[in-house]
Amino acid sequence: MKKVLLTVLTFCILQALVGVVVAIPMAIMGINPTSPTWFTMMALVIIIADIITFLICWKALKVIEFPETFLCKNFSLKWSLIAFVSAVMCIFAGDLLSEIMNLPNMIEDMMLGLARSFWGILGVAIIGPIVEELVFREGICGHLMRNGSSPWRAIWISSILFGIIHFNPAQVPFAMLMGVILGVIYAKTGNIVLTSIIHILNNSIAIIEINALGDKVFDFSMVEWIGGKVVAGVCIIVGFAGCAYLLTKFWDNKEVKEVTEVDETGDNYQR
Numbered sequence: 001m002k003k004v005l006l007t008v009l010t011f012c013i014l015q016a017l018v019g020v021v022v023a024i025p026m027a028i029m030g031i032n033p034t035s036p037t038w039f040t041m042m043a044l045v046i047i048i049a050d051i052i053t054f055l056i057c058w059k060a061l062k063v064i065e066f067p068e069t070f071l072c073k074n075f076s077l078k079w080s081l082i083a084f085v086s087a088v089m090c091i092f093a094g095d096l097l098s099e100i101m102n103l104p105n106m107i108e109d110m111m112l113g114l115a116r117s118f119w120g121i122l123g124v125a126i127i128g129p130i131v132e133e134l135v136f137r138e139g140i141c142g143h144l145m146r147n148g149s150s151p152w153r154a155i156w157i158s159s160i161l162f163g164i165i166h167f168n169p170a171q172v173p174f175a176m177l178m179g180v181i182l183g184v185i186y187a188k189t190g191n192i193v194l195t196s197i198i199h200i201l202n203n204s205i206a207i208i209e210i211n212a213l214g215d216k217v218f219d220f221s222m223v224e225w226i227g228g229k230v231v232a233g234v235c236i237i238v239g240f241a242g243c244a245y246l247l248t249k250f251w252d253n254k255e256v257k258e259v260t261e262v263d264e265t266g267d268n269y270q271r
Contacts, residue, residue, distance in 0.1 A: 003063050007139050008161050010056050014049040015165075021045050039113035043120035050123070050131040057135055063143040064134055069192050079253055080194050083185045086246035087198045090181055091205070093239025094174045096232045099223050105170035108218055115210035125207050129199035130192075136162045136179065137186040137195050145187065155183035178202065184247055 022042045023033075031037050058064040114120030136158050144154035159179030163172045182195040210217045223232040 003061050003143060004140050004157070004161075006061055007057055007063055007135060007143075008165065010061070011053050011135055012165055014053050015046075018042065018045050018049050034109075034113065036113075036117060039110075040117045040119055042110075043114055043117050043123045047119065047123045047127050050127050054131050054134055057139045061139075063139040065138065065142065066134070069134065069138040069142070071191055072193050073190065075189070075193075079250055080189075082246050083188075083194060083250045084198060086243045086250065087178075087181050087185070088201075089239045089246070090177065090243040091202050093236045093243065094177060096223060096226075096236050096239075098170060098174055099221065100229065100232065100236075101173075103169040103173075105218075106168045107171075111206065112210060112215070112217070115207045121207055125204045126200055129203050130196050132162070133182070133186075133192040133196045133199055137182055137192050141183050141186055151187040155180060155187060159183055181243070181247060184251055188251060 019042075022038070022045050026033065026038055026041060054064070058066050111124070114124050140161060141154045141158035144157060145151055149157075159176050162179035163176030166172050166175045178199075182198065185198070186192060186195050209220070213220050223229060226232060226235065
C-alpha cells in the first residue's frame with residue numbers, strides 16, 4: 001500500500017501545483033484570470049504535470065508497466081464492444097443522476113475556459129484521461145493485483161481513490177462508479193486501451209457540449225430535454241441495470257482469458 005499512497009500523493013501534489021504555477025506569473029504579468037491566455041497557460045501546465053506524474057509513477061515508483069499496458073493480448077472485438085456499451089449506458093445514466101442530485105460543481109468556469117482552448121481540449125479530453133488510466137488502473141489497480149491483492153479489492157481501492165482525487169462534489173460519486181467499471185474492464189483485459197477510449201469519450205462529451213452550447217451549457221437540462229424526471233428516472237434505472245448486466249456478462253465470459261491469475265509462485269498477477 002505504500003506505493004499506492006505515494007502514487008496518489010504524487011498525482012494530487014502535481015495537480016495542486018498547477019494553480020500556483022499559473023497564478024503567480026499571470027498575476028505578475030497582469031493577465032486577467034478569465035482571459036484565453038490564462039486558460040492556455042493553465043492547459044499547458046496541466047499537460048506538463050500529467051506527463052511528470054506518469055514519469056514518476058513509471059520510472060521512480062515503478063507501479064506502471066509501460067508499454068506493456070498498451071498491448072492488446074486479450075483483445076476480443078465482441079466483448080470489447082459489450083464492455084464499451086455497458087460503459088456508455090453508465091455514462092448516460094450517471095449524467096442524468098448527477099443533474100437530479102444537483103451537487104455543487106466547483107469547476108464550471110474552469111471547464112468553460114479550457115474547452116475553448118486547443119491545449120485545453122488536448123489536456124482534458126485526451127492526455128488527462130490516458131494519464132489517469134495509467135495512474136489509477138495500471139498504476140494502482142494493476143500494482144495491487146501484481147502484488148497479491150484480489151481483483152475486486154484492487155478495483156474498489158483504485159475506484160475510491162479515483163473518486164476522491166477529483167475533489168469536486170459533482171464529480172466524486174460518478175468518478176467512483178466509473179472507476180469500478182473501468183477497473184473491471186482493466187482487470188479482465190490486462191491493458192488500458194479500452195478503458196482509455198471510454199475515458200476519452202466521457203471527457204470529450206463534456207467538451208463537445210460546452211463548445212456546442214457555449215455559456216448556456218450549464219443552464220441546459222438533459223432531464224427536461226428527454227421529458228422530465230419521471231422519464232429520466234426510468235432511463236437511470238434501465239441504464240444502470242443494463243450496464244450491470246452487460247458488465248457481469250463481460251466479467252464471466254471465457255472468450256477473453258482472465259488476466260488475474262497468479263504465477264507459479266502463487267503471488268503475482270500475470271498480464
